[in-house]
Amino acid sequence: xxxxxxxxxxxxxxxxxxxxxxxxxxxxxxxxxxxxxxxxxxxxxxxxxxxxxxxxxxxxxxxxxxxxxxxxxxxxxxxxxxxxxxxxxxxxxxxxxxxxxxxxxxxxxxxxxxxxxxxxxxxxxxxxxxxxxxxxxxxxxxxxxxxxxxxxxxxxxxxxxxxxxxxxxxxxxxxxxxxxxxxxxxxxxxxxxxxxxxxxxxxxxxxxxxxxxxxxxxxxxxxxxxxxxxxxxxxxxxxxxxxxxxxxxxxxxxxxxxxxxxxxxxxxxxxxxxxxxxxxxxxxxxxxxxxxxxxxxxxxxxxxxxxxxxxxxxxxxxxxxxxxxxx
Amino acid sequence: xxxxxxxxxxxxxxxxxxxxxxxxxxxxxxxxxxxxxxxxxxxxxxxxxxxxxxxxxxxxxxxxxxxxxxxxxxxxxxxxxxxxxxxxxxxxxxxxxxxxxxxxxxxxxxxxxxxxxxxxxxxxxxxxxxxxxxxxxxxxxxxxxxxxxxxxxxxxxxxxxxxxxxxxxxxxxxxxxxxxxxxxxxxxxxxxxxxxxxxxxxxxxxxxxxxxxxxxxxxxxxxxxxxxxxxxxxxxxxxxxxxxxxxxxxxxxxxxxxxxxxxxxxxxxxxxxxxxxxxxxxxxxxxxxxxxxxxxxxxxxxxxxxxxxxxxxxxxxxxxxxxxxxx
Numbered sequence: 001x002x003x004x005x006x007x008x009x010x011x012x013x014x015x016x017x018x019x020x021x022x023x024x025x026x027x028x029x030x031x032x033x034x035x036x037x038x039x040x041x042x043x044x045x046x047x048x049x050x051x052x053x054x055x056x057x058x059x060x061x062x063x064x065x066x067x068x069x070x071x072x073x074x075x076x077x078x079x080x081x082x083x084x085x086x087x088x089x090x091x092x093x094x095x096x097x098x099x100x101x102x103x104x105x106x107x108x109x110x111x112x113x114x115x116x117x118x119x120x121x122x123x124x125x126x127x128x129x130x131x132x133x134x135x136x137x138x139x140x141x142x143x144x145x146x147x148x149x150x151x152x153x154x155x156x157x158x159x160x161x162x163x164x165x166x167x168x169x170x171x172x173x174x175x176x177x178x179x180x181x182x183x184x185x186x187x188x189x190x191x192x193x194x195x196x197x198x199x200x201x202x203x204x205x206x207x208x209x210x211x212x213x214x215x216x217x218x219x220x221x222x223x224x225x226x227x228x229x230x231x232x233x234x235x236x237x238x239x240x241x242x243x244x245x246x247x248x249x250x251x252x253x254x255x256x257x258x259x260x261x262x263x264x265x266x267x268x269x270x271x272x273x274x275x276x277x278x279x280x281x282x283x284x285x286x287x288x289x290x291x292x293x294x295x296x297x298x299x300x301x302x303x304x305x306x307x308x309x310x311x312x313x314x315x316x317x318x319x320x321x322x323x324x325x326x327x
Numbered sequence: 328x329x330x331x332x333x334x335x336x337x338x339x340x341x342x343x344x345x346x347x348x349x350x351x352x353x354x355x356x357x358x359x360x361x362x363x364x365x366x367x368x369x370x371x372x373x374x375x376x377x378x379x380x381x382x383x384x385x386x387x388x389x390x391x392x393x394x395x396x397x398x399x400x401x402x403x404x405x406x407x408x409x410x411x412x413x414x415x416x417x418x419x420x421x422x423x424x425x426x427x428x429x430x431x432x433x434x435x436x437x438x439x440x441x442x443x444x445x446x447x448x449x450x451x452x453x454x455x456x457x458x459x460x461x462x463x464x465x466x467x468x469x470x471x472x473x474x475x476x477x478x479x480x481x482x483x484x485x486x487x488x489x490x491x492x493x494x495x496x497x498x499x500x501x502x503x504x505x506x507x508x509x510x511x512x513x514x515x516x517x518x519x520x521x522x523x524x525x526x527x528x529x530x531x532x533x534x535x536x537x538x539x540x541x542x543x544x545x546x547x548x549x550x551x552x553x554x555x556x557x558x559x560x561x562x563x564x565x566x567x568x569x570x571x572x573x574x575x576x577x578x579x580x581x582x583x584x585x586x587x588x589x590x591x592x593x594x595x596x597x598x599x600x601x602x603x604x605x606x607x608x609x610x611x612x613x614x615x616x617x618x619x620x621x622x623x624x625x626x627x628x629x630x631x632x633x634x635x636x637x638x639x640x641x642x643x644x645x646x647x648x649x650x651x652x653x654x
Contacts, residue, residue: 080406115515118408119583152653180433187513192579252458326480
């Protein structure tokens with residue numbers, strides 16, 4: 001099943017069921033007005049939404065309209081939680097090697113994770129507002145899950161059963177604000193402005209065989225200024241599966257339905273597949289030549305993040321954003 | 328105006344207007360079912376809520392019932408944002424001195440702040456569930472504000488106008504998980520389990536002269552196991568006002584209505600007023616004697632956090648919690 005949230009000039013938008021091929025969509029106000037409402041009441045809502053999805057794919061949803069990703073908000077325009085892991089250790093290893101540091105052994109069995117701001121996500125095709133180019137704007141292509149209610153102390157096996165939806169992420173980052181913030185010891189804050197998510201969120205079954213061991217075994221396609229910048233496989237090098245990442249959150253607190261938990265920047269050891277963020281290329285340049293050459297994003301730059309199935313069809317629609325100056 | 332959220336077996340509870348003396352309360356479904364709904368639509372809701380509040384205080388609200396803090400949820404049982412500053416530098420100075428470190432000069436003009444989990448807050452009189460006493464459970468008494476919508480880039484003067492409500496906080500912390508998390512560089516995560524807030528949130532005018540310069544100039548009263556543990560004045564030693572803390576968030580992103588921004592642990596230089604967390608006493612012990620003596624909270628321990636006006640009446644009601652074992 002595929003779900004999206006359409007702009008209707010309310011804070012949470014209008015829940016839409018989207019056809020598998022992303023061509024058609026239908027509002028379902030008789031089931032749930034918003035995606036959060038559906039997640040709050042998933043046991044009742046999910047079978048009803050599935051019925052609509054089946055009819056829509058068979059061309060039998062009378063009130064369906066053309067699906068337009070440009071009219072979408074984030075599937076959850078605002079959420080109660082956005083917690084982002086850093087599960088691809090190749091990314092961490094590059095950052096560390098670039099500054100001559102080792103990766104601590106603990107990083108291989110204890111996930112890195114930060115708490116993100118979740119009150120105002122960017123729509124998937126909306127501009128990225130930037131107040132100051134000197135802040136070093138970067139994209140980060142990721143995969144994330146949306147959970148149901150997860151009890152305090154749930155282990156990874158239990159958490160696997162609480163994964164409701166998958167979606168793609170642009171974890172927008174202000175790289176040049178990071179060193180100062182990390183030196184303060186409290187982690188990221190201003191360096192993580194509003195995040196963007198893909199137009200469509202999908203239930204895990206939509207991925208078929210590509211959803212295995214709590215990971216998505218497909219390339220994440222990142223284009224920067226119209227050219228392919230990275231296509232690493234999201235199932236390769238992911239040290240912690242999504243159920244493990246959710247369990248990391250649940251170790252000391254419960255999660256409520258609609259919590260979003262991210263993978264961190266997708267990154268493969270194989271350099272030929274490129275990168276899902278500019279910082280990683282800069283780290284490779286530092287390791288190889290002693291200095292970073294790739295600049296961060298400038299006003300007018302574009303980024304596109306998408307994932308395709310074995311038949312080449314877009315699964316989640318594309319995050320497609322342009323950097324704009326915000327005064 | 329005073330507002331609370333009563334348990335009604337929905338996720339967001341029932342918005343109630345509470346009388347100034349905290350004796351009576353009345354539901355206002357014709358204005359807003361929940362506090363988040365009122366905040367989403369504040370310009371329309373606020374004057375209507377004020378009318379109810381005036382009538383309630385005059386004994387003219389026919390459907391009013393006795394107010395019972397024990398039936399309250401957090402004013403926002405789940406919120407879209409919980410960002411907590413560390414504005415009382417005496418607290419930071421003690422932590423640093425205890426480990427022989429200086430406070431960096433930047434800490435006096437650039438706020439410390441971390442992003443907290445906001446999907447599931449503890450009710451004000453609910454137990455604090457603890458899976459493992461070895462994690463070092465501590466309370467942290469704080470004050471916080473709830474904002475309206477704040478535009479990206481708003482300065483402190485602008486942010487002052489977006490402060491809607493004030494409330495008290497128990498920023499529950501697992502002290503023994505902090506060193507490991509800070510060493511990883513991503514800030515607090517598992518060390519910050521679910522937070523609790525006071526039963527009642529109040530508009531700033533309720534504080535009268537005690538609300539000045541964006542700070543609350545009243546003692547925060549913290550009792551631990553039935554005895555006074557701290558009573559520092561929240562208006563003393565607060566390096567950054569609430570408008571400055573909100574502006575810190577807004578520097579790189581907008582805030583949506585219902586965002587909660589906290590002060591950090593209230594702490595005065597005057598040691599005779601005690602502390603609002605156990606860790607601070609432990610730091611003083613380390614500085615004075617070389618070793619911490621005060622243990623962290625154990626199962627069965629209680630904490631009470633309250634603030635009283637000049638006449639000795641409780642402003643927000645009390646956070647009153649007991650630690651319970653969670654298996």
